[in-house]
Amino acid sequence: MSTLSSTTSGAVPPDLAVLDDPVELRRYTRFDTGAGGQTLADSSLRITGMHCAACAGLVEDALRRVPGVIEATVSAAGERARVRWQPARTRASALVQAVRAAGYGALPDAAADAREARRIEQRRALWQLFVAAFCAMQVMMMATPSYVAHGNELEPxxxxxxxxxxxxxxxxxxxxxxxxxxxGAWRSLRARRIGMDVPVxxxxxxxxxxxxxxTFDPQGLFGHEVYFDSMTMFVSFLLGGRLLETRARHRVAQTLEAALEGMPQTAWRVAEDGTVESVSVQRLLPGDRVRVPAGQAFAADGVLIEGRTTADESLLSGESxxxxxxxxxxxxxxSLNLGDPVLMRVERVGDDTRLEAIVALMRDALTQRPALARLADRWAGPFLWAVLVLAAGSAAVWSVIDPSRAVxxxxSVLIVTCPCALSLAVPSALLSAARALARHGVLLQRLDALETLTRIDRLYLxxxxxVTEDRLSLGEVRLLPDVGEGPAGDASAQRQAALLAQAAALxxxxxxxxxxxxxxxxxPxxxxxxDLREVAGGGLCARDAEGREWRLGSLAHVRPAADGTSPAWAEDDALQDGPAVWLGREGRPLLHVRFDEVLRDGAxxxxxxxxxxxxxxxxxxxxRAARARAMAQRLGLRQAIGDATPESKLAEVQAAQAAGHVVAMVGDGINDAxxxxxADISLAMGQGALVARAHADAVLVRGRLDDLLRARALARRTLRVVRQNLGWAAAYNxxxxxxxxAGWLPPWAAGLGMASSSLFVIGNSLRLAR
Incomplete structure (x- = not known):
């Protein structure tokens, strides 16, 4: 039996068997009903290792030899394969195995439908531009004799x-x-609106x-002058501008897809008995243990529980x-596991992961209509009505002065006043700024936030x-006064060091x-x-080689059998301040270890x-208020509010807004939501709680506060560019x-001016993306 037929009969490698999972299969396969009522599958695969059209032919042949494959088409340029097959006779894993047997790689292509729609849209736009430009050249060639001929040099x-x-x-x-x-004009009229396409x-x-x-009646109502050259040139200019805009939108979509393609499709899940199975990432649940080989991306958000490695998180944070x-x-x-194989515990999956949340933020931000853009749109409507009135009025006046020029x-008035530049002035600038910020680790969920960011005068942190990281540093280590072992000085320091080593070992x-x-x-x-054990909410207990019990954790855990009396050191407020652990032996506290919070870099x-x-x-x-004031002092802040509850935080912000302040808030926890x-504008730290990110206007993906400075600087530049764009559009009109x-601007020149105006606006806005 051949390799392919044996694959179909059930001998499927574990990493490929996941592709047959119905949950995974729906991501890259569409199903329909063929002749005779049989179910047919249409799968899209990404092919790797191809270099030319001959490679594509080899992959096609390998796929077509799989029993049950009806049709296979492979594009070498696009590195994609589309396979139509019968689920009753074969499986998706057999298709991938056939490609591998031919010496190439294959992966599911979940974004095939969107990519195909973009390809069709861009192909149609290119053909429309080509036809318009080619015909415009021919028309211009035929119109040239009329322009250069003098008197009766050109026979009628x-x-x-x-x-x-x-x-x-x-x-x-x-x-x-x-x-x-x-x-576009028909859609606008059906909606009883006047859109940009109507005057065009x-x-x-x-x-x-x-x-x-x-042309057909030179002595008639319209005179003998023709402007086919102006019309075709105008259409060519406008289509060229729209093609640039379409490609810009497609680049954004490709960026989103590239981010999601970084996710693995399968994961190695470790069962309770230690066995490992390959499963679709769609079937992972919080609490699952997953083995991540070197060179593979992490399939979910979680915590490392075994092994040490390094990870490439540039896809999410921009850090290389x-x-x-x-x-x-x-x-x-x-993120990519660059070092050794590790074991992780899954905490967040699917749409709850940081990557999916970031992609969702980008997608939402890039499809919304910000307030500035809506303002420009509101002006565009009355402006278009004014254009129609001006065009009709000009035709009426010229019908009296020179009827041959009225039309x-x-x-010319209709063409030159097309409000493309006005409508592109705001969104082109805001989208360019959003792309620039995304590359530097700041993702906008609301494009309006850029304008608000320039107006804030009060910021709550x-x-x-x-302002602190999610790790702690070792602070003060204190040997408790009633230990009573050894003299002061060097011996006491040695005793403290020995107890600290015991605490670290435990x-x-x-x-x-x-x-x-x-x-x-x-x-340690x-x-x-x-006899090592951990008490939930208390700490650790263990016995040394001499049988003595040591405890590490809270004071109540270390000193469980207190008789109600308190030693003198128990009244020291410094021992009660901040995160700390206690070390004790046989119910007697010996060492107090306090931890300090670590300020974020650049805070x-x-x-x-x-x-x-x-x-x-x-x-x-x-x-506590004292700790809040101490942290504020470390940051150089003059104001700090401690003991703040979610309700008191909310009341503080509302009071500042009532006083006329434009307020910004930076937070990361659920209680900050x-x-x-x-707040008028809010920013969430990228590693923070999902609910906090959902309520924020922007996310600092890298968790660096200095990215806020970059965002404010770019926001100011963006508003300057918006004003330049609007000023240019107004001056041009x-x-x-x-x-x-006045009749001094022929239609062809009006079309050139209108297209140039739109290109100027787009080019000016693209400066922000650098």
Whole structure:
């Protein structure tokens, strides 16, 4: 039996068997019913390793030899394969195995439908532009003798013949290339609105009708002048501008797809008995343990529980340097495991992962209509009505002055005042800015946030997870006064060091954040523990080689049998302040270890820069007021509010807004969600809670506060570009409309001016993306 037939009969490698999972199959396969009622599948695959058309032929042959394959088409340029097959006779895994047997790679292509729609759209746009440009050149060639001839140098019958030729070459432009304008105008009119395409379509139709009348009846109502060259050139310019806009939108879509293609399709899930099975990532659940080989992307957000490695998180954060990962470190879906194989515990899957949330934020931001754009659109409507009135009025006036020019003046007014530049002025700038910020780790969920970001005068900062990192550093280590062993001085220091080593040795057996911080900060002793156990909410218990019980954790855990009396040191407020652990032996506390929070890189410098810009900054924290003030002092802040609850944070922001301040809030926790939603503009840290990111206007993906400075600087530049674009559109119309009404701007020049105006706006906006 051949390899392919045996594959079909059931001998499927484990990593390929996942492709037959119905959940996974629906991602890249469409089903329909063929002749005779049989079910047919249409699958899209990404092919790797192809270099030429001959490679594509080899892959096609390999696929067609699989029993049950009806049709296989492979594109070498697109590195894609489309296979139509019978599920009753074969499986998707057999298709991939056949490609591998031919010496190439194959992966499911879940974005095939969207990619095909974009390909069709761009192909149609290119053909429409080609037909318009090609015909425009032919029409211009036929129109040239009329422009250069003097007096009676061009015979009337020859002029008439050239006009007929121009009319004939204009027909494909009118019927095929002008389709988008006529369709857009019809949609606007059906909705009882006046859109941008209405004056464009009207100008094209009037030009063609009037030129046709002049061609077939030179002595009639429309005179003898024809403007087929102006019409075809105008259509070519406008289609060229729209093609650039279409390609820009497609690049954004490709960026989103590239982000999602970084996700693996399968994962190695470890069962309770230690066995490993390959499953679709769609079937992972929180709590699952997943083995991640070197070189593979993490399939979900989670925590490393075994092994050490480095991860490439550039897809999410923009940082090119690998990030070290050890047991207890968080890993994010889409990041690449660069080091050794590791074991992770899944915490968030599917749409809850940071990667999916980031892609959703980008998609939402790039499809919305910001307030500035809606303002421009509101002006565009009355402006279009004014254009129609001006065109009709100009035609009426010129019908008295020179009836032969009335139609052409009206057409010039319609063309030159097309509000493309006005409508592109705002969205082109905002989208370029959003793309630039995304490359630097700031994702906008609401494009309006850019304008608000320039107006803020008060900024509230959450403490934990926002200005501080989610790790702790070793702070003060205190030997308790009633230990009573050894003299002061060097002996006491040695005793403290020995107890700290004992604490580190015990902490190494726990995954608690404080235990991890202690184990990482101190060199553990070589104590061999027995009867080791961890008490939830308390800490660790263990016995040394001499049978003595040691405890590490809270004071109540370390000193469980207190008789109600408190030693003198128990009244020391410093021992009660901040995160800390206690070490004790046989129920007697011996050592107190306090931890300090670690400021984020650049946090203090960012605070200083924002205050230099005139902003009032305030730290909001649920910690004790003394700790909040201490942290504010470290940051250089003059205001801090401690013991803050979600309700008091919300009340503080509302009070500032009532006083007339434009308020921004930066936070990361679930308790920050209400105040993030209330603030005029809110920013969430990328590693924060999903509900916080959902309520934020922007996400700092890298978790760096200095990205806020970059966002403010780019927001100011964006508003300058928007004002430049709007100013240019206004100035262009102020100059060109009178020229067109005066009859000094022919239709071809009006079309060139209109297209140039739109290209200027787009080009000016693209400067922001650099």
């Amino acid at each position: 019958d020859l002029r008439q013949l050239l006009n007929w030729g121009s009319w004939l070459m204009s027909l494909p432009v009118l019927v095929f290339s002008c389709g988008p304008f006529f369709q 379509a009207l100008g094209i139709a009037v030009t063609f009708v009037a030129s046709s009348g002049a 340097l690998p990030v070290a990962k050890e047991p207890g470190s968080t890993v994010v879906a889409g 052409w003046v009206a057409v 959450d403490k934990t997870g926002t 902490a190494g057996w726990s995954g608690h954040p404080l235990s991890r911080a202690l184990a990482a900060a101190a060199e 002793s070589g104590t061999v523990w027995s 203090a410098q960012t605070v200083a820069a924002l205050q230099a810009e005139g902003l009032t900054l305030c730290l909001l924290s649920g910690d 209400p105040v993030l939603a209330q 102020a100059v060109c409309i009178p020229l067109a009404m």
